[in-house]
Structures are given as structure tokens and as C-alpha cells.
Amino acid sequence: MNEEPGSRDRRAIDGLDWGLPPPVEGHERPAPLPPRLVPGPEEPRPRAQTPVAPGMLRYGIVAGGAALLGGLVAAFAVAAVDGDGGGGATAGQTATAPQPLTVQQTSAIADVAAKARPGVIKIESTRRNGSTVEQDVGSGVVIDTQGHVITNAHVVLGTETLRAIMPDGSSRPAILLGHDYPFTDLAVLQIGPGQLSPIEIGDSGALVLGETVIAIGNPLAEFEGSVTVGVVSGLNRKRVYDGVNQDDLIQTDAALNNGNSGGALLNLRGQFIGMPTSVLRQVGSGQPVEGIGFALPSNRVMAVAQGIIAAGGQYPRPSLGLDHVDISPDLMARGQRLATDKGALVTRVAPAGPSSAAGIVSGDIITKVGDQDVGGDALLLNVLESFEPGQTVKVVLNRNGKIIETEVRLAKRS
Numbered sequence: 133m134n135e136e137p138g139s140r141d142r143r144a145i146d147g148l149d150w151g152l153p154p155p156v157e158g159h160e161r162p163a164p165l166p167p168r169l170v171p172g173p174e175e176p177r178p179r180a181q182t183p184v185a186p187g188m189l190r191y192g193i194v195a196g197g198a199a200l201l202g203g204l205v206a207a208f209a210v211a212a213v214d215g216d217g218g219g220g221a222t223a224g225q226t227a228t229a230p231q232p233l234t235v236q237q238t239s240a241i242a243d244v245a246a247k248a249r250p251g252v253i254k255i256e257s258t259r260r261n262g263s264t265v266e267q268d269v270g271s272g273v274v275i276d277t278q279g280h281v282i283t284n285a286h287v288v289l290g291t292e293t294l295r296a297i298m299p300d301g302s303s304r305p306a307i308l309l310g311h312d313y314p315f316t317d318l319a320v321l322q323i324g325p326g327q328l329s330p331i332e333i334g335d336s337g338a339l340v341l342g343e344t345v346i347a348i349g350n351p352l353a354e355f356e357g358s359v360t361v362g363v364v365s366g367l368n369r370k371r372v373y374d375g376v377n378q379d380d381l382i383q384t385d386a387a388l389n390n391g392n393s394g395g396a397l398l399n400l401r402g403q404f405i406g407m408p409t410s411v412l413r414q415v416g417s418g419q420p421v422e423g424i425g426f427a428l429p430s431n432r433v434m435a436v437a438q439g440i441i442a443a444g445g446q447y448p449r450p451s452l453g454l455d456h457v458d459i460s461p462d463l464m465a466r467g468q469r470l471a472t473d474k475g476a477l478v479t480r481v482a483p484a485g486p487s488s489a490a491g492i493v494s495g496d497i498i499t500k501v502g503d504q505d506v507g508g509d510a511l512l513l514n515v516l517e518s519f520e521p522g523q524t525v526k527v528v529l530n531r532n533g534k535i536i537e538t539e540v541r542l543a544k545r546s
Contacts, residue, residue, distance in 0.1 A: 240400050244346050245359045247402040250329035252357065252395055254297040254350040255283055255306065255321070259290055269353035271395030272296065272321060273404060274330045275437065281306065281321040282437050283394030284409050285313035288321065296323045299357060310440040312447040314374035315517060317409050318433055320440045331396060334403025336429035339364050339382065347386040347408060349395030362386025362423075371410065371426060375458060376513045380432060382406045385423035397427045405430045450519045450542035452527075453485025454478050454492065458511045471533045474507030475499040490540040492529065500528035521545070 251274045258265050270287030274280075281296065288294060294306040304323045311319035343364045350356045366383030384397065388408050397406035406427030413421060439447045456476040457463065464473055475497040481488050492498075498506055502525045504515045519525055521544035529536040 244402040251331035252348045256295045257291040258293045269391045270393045271349040273396050279323040279325040285311040285317050285319040287394045310445040312436045331404045334405040336405045336431045346398045349392035351389035351391045360387035381426040449545040450521045451545040452487045453482040454487045455480040476512035486540050486543045490538045497530040
């Protein structure tokens with residue numbers, strides 16, 4: 133998972149914490165009071181008359197009144213508990229024992245875990261860092277019987293080897309088929325077919341606030357197949373990752389930790405409705421944050437995954453052939469002197485790329501692509517998403533205060 137804020141380490145070991153809600157306590161109704169005994173038809177035996185002192189007579193009257201009042205209160209209490217068809221014992225019926233409340237949600241969560249667990253695998257990777265080789269762990273979701281597995285792109289990018297560890301403990305080699313980074317933190321792997329249990333795909337557009345969700349993944353590279361429970365805390369949340377404004381994220385408080393990246397977020401039908409991808413650890417002031425994680429919605433995940441599978445490689449996205457930094461208040465606050473406070477600052481132009489051919493140079497500020505302004509929430513990569521590779525677009529530049537227009541034939545992102 134990705135941690136926020138600060139530098140984002142595009143790795144599976146990236147930390148996610150959520151909390152498990154307290155268990156629902158059962159509620160038992162109090163047993164109804166037994167029926168009062170009614171005198172039979174026999175004549176009561178005469179009792180000897182004992183003289184009663186006047187003081188005792190007054191005491192007996194008070195005691196009798198208190199007993200009558202207590203009986204009325206008790207009758208009212210029984211009516212309050214058993215009223216409106218409450219099932220209390222009546223004359224001629226035997227009082228039944230209290231029945232414990234059956235919590236059906238608990239069994240539903242167990243059913244989801246049993247159904248979906250075989251479709252969540254562990255992804256082990258190695259990558260070289262200087263002279264050392266680092267090992268990493270993430271999660272993946274099997275989506276078909278042909279061996280296609282979806283995961284977070286940051287779990288697998290830059291790796292040298294990939295292996296899929298199946299729920300039964302067996303191991304299979306995995307290859308990276310394609311990804312959509314940085315537009316979407318999603319990648320598709322290919323593993324060998326056979327004995328696979330694909331997860332059923334759900335509709336993330338049908339989620340509602342407060343709905344129970346279940347996360348399955350491999351946290352801390354040790355606790356394989358961990359199941360945690362939470363709710364949908366928010367929908368269509370906005371976060372900026374790698375220069376792209378993601379505006380459809382699912383917020384949840386289900387507990388996630390390092391290694392849950394690329395795993396499954398499920399509804400109570402056991403359907404995949406999201407992929408956990410990041411967690412908020414603290415705000416800018418350094419104040420710690422608990423129980424705020426984000427998942428990519430299944431509708432977007434599956435649309436991109438199917439595009440990668442159809443293309444047999446990278447999802448087809450356009451490229452200007454340059455590196456850039458979106459201008460933000462933070463950038464301006466660092467003392468950067470720029471001709472405008474909106475747009476995308478070009479930091480590098482690829483030699484022989486489309487921007488180089490169009491005369492764009494480092495230091496230019498892109499303020500418009502086609503008819504769309506660049507700036508604010510409209511980050512450059514978000515604007516580019518609406519175009520296709522091979523399309524020729526007008527690009528407006530601010531070069532040291534001078535406005536320049538040029539045309540760029542968009543390349544296909546490599």
C-alpha cells in the first residue's frame with residue numbers, strides 16, 4: 133500500500149492500518165413472569181378471629197395498599213415488556229425459555245472469506261538496489277481461469293523476478309503482462325492456468341455509505357490470507373497519486389497493513405468491488421490518522437484490466453514525450469519564479485520525441501491541450517486521458533511570459 137503524505141515508496145511494503153469494529157452483542161428478552169395462582173372452587177377454611185389492635189389495623193391497611201400498588205406496578209412492567217404481541221405467557225400457556233439472537237452478519241462474513249479466499253494470492257518479488265537484492269511481498273486477485281491476475285502496479289514495477297504463491301502453498305512463476313501506471317495504479321500478471329478459483333466481480337457503482345466490506349490480503353509478508361472487516365466510509369474520494377487526480381476512490385476503515393496492496397475488497401456477496409491501494413497515515417501538520425484507507429473501484433479496475441489483456445501489453449495511453457511538474461501552491465511557496473501560477477512546468481524533453489519535434493523545450497509551461505485548460509484539478513495527465521495515441525493536438529505554452537501555440541502528434545506511452 134502507499135503511505136501518505138511524504139515520498140511514496142512504490143512498493144507493497146507500504147503500510148495500511150484499519151480497525152475491526154466491536155462485535156455485536158446478543159440481546160435476550162427477559163423471561164415472562166409465571167402466571168399467578170387463582171383460588172380453586174373449594175370454600176376457604178374459616179380462620180380464628182384474632183383481635184387486632186388499632187395500631188396494627190392501621191399498619192395492615194397501609195401494607196395492603198402497598199401490596200396492591202406493587203401488584204399494579206408489576207402488571208404494568210409486564211405489559212411494557214410483553215405488550216404489542218410480545219409473546220408473554222398467558223393463561224393456559226407454558227412460558228418459553230429465552231432464545232439467543234442469531235447474528236447473521238457473522239456467518240455472512242465467514243461465507244465471504246470461504247468463497248473468495250482461494251482467489252487471493254501472494255505475490256513475491258525481488259528487485260536490485262545497488263549491490264543488494266531486496267525481497268518484497270504484495271497481494272493479487274485471480275480474475276479468470278486463463279491465469280490473469282490483477283494487482284497494484286507499485287507491487288510489480290521495477291522488479292526482476294515475480295512468483296505467485298497460491299492459497300494451497302504451491303508456487304508459480306508470474307510475468308508482467310502490462311500496467312497503467314501512472315494513470316491507474318494497476319497491473320495485470322499472467323500465471324499458468326489450471327486449478328484456479330477466480331473471484332466474482334461486483335459493481336462498485338452500487339456501493340452505499342456504511343455498507344460492510346471485507347478485505348483479504350497478505351499483510352506483513354507473514355499473515356497470508358488475512359481477513360479484516362470494515363465499512364464503506366466514503367465514495368468518490370479525491371487523492372493525487374503520481375501526478376494524476378484520482379476522483380473515484382473508495383474510502384474504508386477495514387484494517388489493512390503492509391502487503392495488502394493489490395488484494396481484494398469485497399461486499400457481503402463475496403464480490404470484488406475494490407482494490408486496496410493506499411492509506412493515510414498523517415496529515416501535513418504531522419497529526420496521526422487512523423482508519424482511513426483507499427481502494428480503486430472495481431468498475432475502473434476491470435475496464436483497465438480488460439484493456440491491458442486485449443492489448444496484450446500496456447494500456448493504450450497518449451504521451452507528449454516529456455517530464456513535467458504540475459504547478460501548485462506548494463511549488464510556488466518554495467520560491468520558484470514562474471511566469472504563471474497555473475499549468476505544467478516542463479522539466480525534460482525526450483530527444484526525438486513528439487514534444488521535441490514540436491519545438492517544446494525545458495522550462496516551458498503548458499497551459500492548454502486541445503480545448504482544455506491545464507491547472508488546478510485539471511492536471512496535465514488527467515487532461516491527456518481524454519486523447520488517443522496518434523492524435524494531433526494543439527498545445528499552448530507560456531515561455532517566459534510569451535504565449536506560443538504548437539501542434540503535437542501524441543505518441544503511445546511506452
